[in-house]
Amino acid sequence: MGLITKIKHSSHSEHFLLLKYPREPYECNGCRVLGLGPCYECEHEDCSFYLHEECANATPSALHSFNSKCSLRFHSRAPQRGRRFCDACGQDVLGFVYQCKYKKPHDYHPSCLKLQHTLTAGDGTRLHLRKKLPSKCLNCGSRKTSNKIEGWSYVSSCGHYCYHVACVKDMILKKWKEGYFLQDGNVNETDNYLTLQSAIPSRELELPSRKSSSKARNIWRKAKKAIMLIISALFGDPTTLISVLVQQLLSD
Ligand SMILES: [Zn+2]
Ligand SMILES: [Zn+2]
Numbered sequence: 001m002g003l004i005t006k007i008k009h010s011s012h013s014e015h016f017l018l019l020k021y022p023r024e025p026y027e028c029n030g031c032r033v034l035g036l037g038p039c040y041e042c043e044h045e046d047c048s049f050y051l052h053e054e055c056a057n058a059t060p061s062a063l064h065s066f067n068s069k070c071s072l073r074f075h076s077r078a079p080q081r082g083r084r085f086c087d088a089c090g091q092d093v094l095g096f097v098y099q100c101k102y103k104k105p106h107d108y109h110p111s112c113l114k115l116q117h118t119l120t121a122g123d124g125t126r127l128h129l130r131k132k133l134p135s136k137c138l139n140c141g142s143r144k145t146s147n148k149i150e151g152w153s154y155v156s157s158c159g160h161y162c163y164h165v166a167c168v169k170d171m172i173l174k175k176w177k178e179g180y181f182l183q184d185g186n187v188n189e190t191d192n193y194l195t196l197q198s199a200i201p202s203r204e205l206e207l208p209s210r211k212s213s214s215k216a217r218n219i220w221r222k223a224k225k226a227i228m229l230i231i232s233a234l235f236g237d238p239t240t241l242i243s244v245l246v247q248q249l250l251s252d
């Protein structure tokens with residue numbers, strides 16, 4: 001997809017939107033979900049209007065290989081009343097959404113429909129997007145997400161490292177709300193690194209101590225690697241912070 005750097009969008013037709021690479025996370029005004037990667041931002045800074053690339057470029061209809069029978073239609077608001085969750089990432093549907101026509105429709109955020117199917121790290125570690133978990137999620141210890149949906153997950157080729165997309169998104173969202181990310185362009189890399197490191201993976205794997213075996217340390221390292229790959233995939237092109245983290249984690 002060739003990127004156009006200046007667009008008009010019907011959801012904010014009064015101004016032009018420019019393709020930018022913000023240093024801080026933003027809330028997308030289309031789907032209302034946190035974004036970190038490249039996005040369209042209103043040329044008037046006072047507006048603080050942002051759209052994920054995927055939200056700005058949403059097409060009227062779409063398909064996804066996980067549910068190829070569902071023909072999905074784009075809505076700027078879900079037509080139904082009541083709380084709805086994205087069937088991929090488990091987060092609330094509060095704005096732009098794709099839905100199928102079944103009585104109990106599937107819901108997907110535009111950016112979730114575009115999740116990469118395979119993630120590959122520099123050392124060849126691979127993770128695959130899966131509709132069903134082959135084993136429990138290493139973060140929450142369950143197959144279903146906290147919203148009781150069976151959300152998508154990323155799973156390593158060996159099948160041992162498995163994380164809900166929902167769990168990784170929640171983790172980042174919490175950190176964001178705690179003010180842990182960049183502020184005013186100030187990156188406190190050491191603090192951020194330590195905070196994130198202690199946040200992952202929380203329950204099913206114990207933090208290695210000095211007494212841990214080298215096997216336990218190795219498992220921990222692989223789990224960390226998996227989670228950082230997912231973070232960089234979920235939030236688009238790595239920002240300074242994420243790329244620093246990913247590099248540090250992938251190099252040890
Ligand atoms: Zn969005
Ligand atoms: Zn504007």
Ligand SMILES: [Zn+2]
Nearest residue numbers: 086089109112
């Ligand atoms: Zn989603």
Ligand SMILES: [Zn+2]
Nearest residue numbers: 070100105106
């Ligand atoms: Zn469906």
Ligand SMILES: [Zn+2]
Nearest residue numbers: 137140164167
């Ligand atoms: Zn989970």
